[in-house]
Amino acid sequence: MDDKLKERLKELIRNPDNSTCADCGSPDPQWASVNLTVFVCIVCAGVHRSLGVHISRVKSVNLDSWKETEVAGMEQTNNIKENRNKWEATLPQDFIKPSFGDSIGLKEQWIIVKYMNKAFTPFDYVDSTLKRINLDTKEGWIVKKGDVVKSWKKRWLRLIDSESLQYFKTPYDTKPCGTIHLRDSGQVDSVSEVDSKPFCFIISTPKRRYLISCSTGEEMFKWIQLIRFSVHKLNNSNNSIGNYNNLLNNNSNGNNISSNGSHDS
Structure with missing residues (x-):
């Protein structure tokens, strides 16, 4: 050269x-x-x-x-x-x-x-391959590894008021299998494939690590972002959510999980 x-x-x-x-x-x-x-x-x-x-x-x-x-x-x-x-x-x-x-x-x-995906390009940007990411959706199916019984179970995960995660057997259940409080957790990050489960991420607390698998990489990315933002927001009470929420998105960040007396937790 x-x-x-x-x-x-x-x-x-x-x-x-x-x-x-x-x-x-x-x-x-x-x-x-x-x-x-x-x-x-x-x-x-x-x-x-x-x-x-x-x-x-x-x-x-x-x-x-x-x-x-x-x-x-x-x-x-x-x-x-x-x-x-x-x-x-x-x-x-x-x-x-x-x-x-x-x-x-x-x-x-x-x-x-x-x-x-060009997800965060200007709103007037035109491209046939453009795919916006919707961070408003705060619930969906995941697969979670149990604590007592070390098996993977399909659960409906839901972010509750940006303060906690709850997981249910079905989207229609009112009593959660467990609750994840989002103020005191530590590491929230992706991890390598676990037990042949793809797109895994971890939520670390002082007592244990919670392993969650998603169906796609985008779903994993969205959950990590939502959880991280929720934790950040809880620990920085003056933080405000940007205007992008009105157009497409919303974010979060997550922390600590307490079980609800279930072997599933």
Whole structure:
């Protein structure tokens, strides 16, 4: 690659607006998606690459050869501008973005929702592949691993007033099998496949870890976001929900689970 192009690329990554990964905030990104015009870290670059070149064309700033047109395209924008004006233009104000300390599984679903589904592009953005994500839905089927009886059971999970999660045998039951209070929980993140169950996430409390499996990666991503926001909201009482709720979305964050005297819990 031409030395002048190398220097222009180095100048781009020295720009403070490109100083962190566009997707997870990891410092000093050394990779880029050429067609999406964002700089990303090596972990997120791996996720981008897995989507295929029809979604994201990934190059190393230092190891790959760049064309003049590619460098020029990156010079027209920066990570902050691309996120603000396009990829995260309609992200809810209180949305909790995955950070560099989160699991690869969560980052993967975030990147899929953000770039493949184009879920948070401007509301006037027109694309046949666009798929908005609806975070208003606060209940649905999951599969949960029991505490006493170590088996997986299908349960109807419901977020109650952003303060607790309750799970039922059916959507019509009034008495829950268990209740998850959302103020004191710790880790809420995706985990690798457990017992051949896909799209699993964990809710950690001082007493135990709760394993939940979802039918799709998007469902897992939505539940993690809802639970995380609920926890954050409970621990920051002055936090307010953004206007995006009126258009499409709402968010949450979750914590601690207490059983209701059932072996299912």
